[in-house]
Amino acid sequence: MSENRCTLTVNENGVVHLRLTRPDARNAIDLAMVEALADAIDTVATLDTARSLLISGEGPSFCVGGDLNYFTERLESLSDEFTQLISLWHRALSVLAALPFPVVTAVHGGTAGGGLGLVWCADHVIAAESTKIATGFTDLGLSGDGGSSWHLPRLIGLRRAQELLLDNLVLDAETALAWGLVNRVVPDGDLLDCAIDQAHRYCVHSITATRQIKRLLAASTHTSYTEHLATEVEAMIECSTSSDARIGISSFVERRPASFTDR
Numbered sequence: 001m002s003e004n005r006c007t008l009t010v011n012e013n014g015v016v017h018l019r020l021t022r023p024d025a026r027n028a029i030d031l032a033m034v035e036a037l038a039d040a041i042d043t044v045a046t047l048d049t050a051r052s053l054l055i056s057g058e059g060p061s062f063c064v065g066g067d068l069n070y071f072t073e074r075l076e077s078l079s080d081e082f083t084q085l086i087s088l089w090h091r092a093l094s095v096l097a098a099l100p101f102p103v104v105t106a107v108h109g110g111t112a113g114g115g116l117g118l119v120w121c122a123d124h125v126i127a128a129e130s131t132k133i134a135t136g137f138t139d140l141g142l143s144g145d146g147g148s149s150w151h152l153p154r155l156i157g158l159r160r161a162q163e164l165l166l167d168n169l170v171l172d173a174e175t176a177l178a179w180g181l182v183n184r185v186v187p188d189g190d191l192l193d194c195a196i197d198q199a200h201r202y203c204v205h206s207i208t209a210t211r212q213i214k215r216l217l218a219a220s221t222h223t224s225y226t227e228h229l230a231t232e233v234e235a236m237i238e239c240s241t242s243s244d245a246r247i248g249i250s251s252f253v254e255r256r257p258a259s260f261t262d263r
Contacts, residue, residue, distance in 0.1 A: 005036035008043060014051030015199045016044050023059020028067035029114055031085050038092035045095055048263065052202040053099060054195055055118050056106040065113015065136060065146075086145045089114060093147060097121040097218075100211035100263075102202040106195035107131050108188055117146030120155070123214070124202075125181070126195050128188040131173040133181065135164050154221055156180055206244040206260040212236075 007019045018040055020027040027033070044053055057063055074081045096103065096118070105119050108128035113136050119125055137144035144165060152161035156179050163169045173185045186194045202210075212235040220228060239245050244262040251258035 005033045006040050008040045010047065010049060013200060014049050014203050015196070016047060016050045016053045017196075017199075018044065018053060018055045020055075020057035020063055023057075025067060025069075026059060026061035026110055027057045027063040027115070028070070029063065029065060029085075029089070030067040030070040031081070033067070034085050034089045034092070038088050038095075041092045041095050045099060050101060051207065052101050052199040053103045054106065054199040055103065055122070056192060056195060057108070059109075061109035062107040062111045062131070063113075063115030063118065064110040065115045068140075086114070089117070089145065090147070093117045093121055100214070101207050102199075102205075102210060104195055104199045104202070106191050107133075107182070108191055110134075112136050114144075114146035116148055119181070120147050120151035124183050124198055126191060126198065127173040127176055127182040127185050128191040129173050129185060130188050131176065131182075131185075133164075133171040133176050134168060136168055138166060139168055204257075204260075206242075206248060206258075206262065208239055208242040208244040208260075208262040209248075212239055 005020070005022055007021055009017045009019075011017075018037075020033075020037075022028065022033060044050060071078060071081065102123040103121060104124045104126065105122035106126050106128075107119060109130050109132065111119065111127075111131055112134045116133070116135065119133075135144055135148055137148075143149075148165060149161075152164060155161075156164075160179060164171070171179065171181070173182070176182045177185050184194075216228070216232060216235055219231060223231065242262050244260045247260055248258045
């Protein structure tokens with residue numbers, strides 16, 4: 001993985017920390033960034049010790065989206081560039097969304113464009129007070145990537161999605177909170193500590209349960225109520241065969257903390 005694009009660390013509690021480390025370019029996305037992030041996300045998906053993932057960005061912005069300087073140098077081959085870069089980016093986001101444990105994304109400053117994919121795929125988003133969220137695509141003559149056109153109608157409804165995508169509305173942190181795009185807003189100086197604390201809180205939960213809950217929530221947008229109830233039964237039965245279910249129920253009855261072991 002490219003040293004000037006992102007880093008990946010794992011602590012003893014199973015918190016994996018993925019940092020975007022291109023602060024001089026406000027963590028703008030070029031092909032090297034996508035390749036580094038895709039490699040990092042693939043690595044996270046194979047880590048036996050991982051129990052939660054924290055994503056953050058170094059420098060003045062979380063991620064401002066595509067690197068326009070990079071694309072300006074490649075205008076004559078933009079179609080080929082997009083085919084390679086966006087296809088890889090979307091594959092990486094699909095892997096990220098399918099992780100069986102919670103993903104926490106901590107954002108600050110400019111948070112925009114395709115970089116928003118790292119926000120939409122998260123299970124918990126913490127925003128610093130400095131956060132400014134924007135899609136920005138129509139001002140560039142582009143339709144957008146990173147899953148914004150899929151996630152936004154589901155997260156905030158069609159009308160607000162249209163404002164963000166068609167009119168490039170810029171949201172500050174408090175508006176993003178009011179709209180339901182982030183879970184909470186904290187002072188910039190507290191962002192990383194709050195995000196690490198949240199990632200640690202997720203580590204104590206059952207990955208067996210988390211995997212099924214994430215799958216159920218994702219399916220809820222395209223299944224009928226009756227179909228979904230049937231899927232809940234299947235998920236509960238699958239959980240019931242796990243060690244985590246036996247540990248969790250016994251620990252609750254015995255009034256002691258559960259120590260889950262399943263993957």
